[in-house]
Amino acid sequence: MNTFDLSDNPVRELNQHLHGAVTGKVVVSNAGGKHSVAVGATGAHEVEINGNVGYYCAGMNCDANIQVNGHAGPGLAENMMSGRVHVSGNASQYCAATAHGGLVVIDGDASSRCGISMKGVDIVVKGSVGHMSAFMAQKGHLVVCGDAGEALGDSIYEAQLYVGGKVESLGADCEEKEMRAEHKETLQSLLDAAGINDMTVDDFKRYGSARKLYHFNIDNASSY
């Protein structure tokens, strides 16, 4: 096991270790709101981070399993490729932005712009998400057990959104969709992966693209 106390050691040493070939358990203490903790991890590292992290934690993650025992600042798991990121507290704005793959689980709330431009990642938020979440979301799944803020899924492409609570408002070209058997199956697998057993797939509504905006049409010019 490797340990990194960020009150003594620079974040760069931790990250260089996570870029290396030797994988195994890594414990990070005194995160102290520092930026870029566990960014660019490559390989099946098992990373445990204790304390609140600042900007861009777990960005570009590839295959690592990153557990944050605390809150995460803006830009958590930005452009993640694969692996898993789990935050025990809340995540700030643009969590999992542009992320291509893997699973992000937030036990608390995620703030505004959660999953903005997501490109294949799965995101499960046990609490609520803020405004403009899943903006221009292209692929992947966003599951919100609580409420979603204003303009959910604005200008969405083919990502699928599942919300258990109230949606403040839907963004342009986002609509409620039928929950068919295959969607229930996908949702159930995501709830299982996030360890959620106090809600069932029937508690959720599905939202996605009305597909009216994403091919340019001059008649829609006022909506762009």
Next chain:
Amino acid sequence: MCGIVGLYAKTDSIRQNLGKHVGAMLEQMGERGPDSAGVAFYADGVGASKVTVQHDSADQIDAVAQSVQKAFSGVQLKRRGTHLVIESPETPAAMEDWVRESFPDLRLMSAGERIEIYKEKGHPSEFVNNYALHEISGSHALAHTRMATESAITTSHSHPFSTGLDLCLVHNGSLSNHNRLREKLLRAGIRFETDNDSEVAAGYLTWRLSQGDSLRQALAAAIRDLDGFYTFAIGTRDGFAVLRDPVACKPAVLAETDDWVAMSSEFRAIAQLPGAENARVWEPVPAQIYTWEGEMRDGVAA
């Protein structure tokens, strides 16, 4: 980009060491704003008023110190950096008038019963050392590190900006309608020292408050009338308020323990405080006015 920190002490120990804690928080925000730094401290004074003035020339400050002691009795003076805090039994308005008349070149940083404002261009860590912030005690403080985007880097362009007696404003963001709004406020009699966009927000609050608004009403009106990006922190006689614009691109974190209430642009500043690891931490909701004056309230501040 800029950095904001705020700290409210609930215990004597935090009050005694307020400057030390705020200095540590401010240094963490140096990367967000390396151009200039400033702080507003709130502490009981010896007289009825506290007025902070500033001049780059030490000779000028000497002259003010001599002159004010001749003009008024019972005056106490505190010198810190290029600033002079004048505590006196006179009203804040009387002291402001005297300063403006006697020394029109002086910068009037703040006036009130409890507020002291210090600000200077230069790196925040130099500011923390040069102004010996660790010596200062008080009930609460707001501080700012500036990365200029809209206007020049000078001491006058730095934050906090006074917005009236015992009130000040710090801002992270940029306003897009400040020019037109400034013209309107000038016609309403509000004074501006610079072309800074944040000073317009401060002037706007000054104007609304002079029209009889409560702080909460003034901030609610600001959401309507100010266009742009902002996280504001507003220092009041007994606490502070926080407001983010409805789009909320600019960060803000609030935290509380039994010993203190803190706000900052980032948690790493709050992490400097004793007991931060066990604090309750949350992100203020966009377009919602938070006031802290001994307790977190939805009531009217100031």
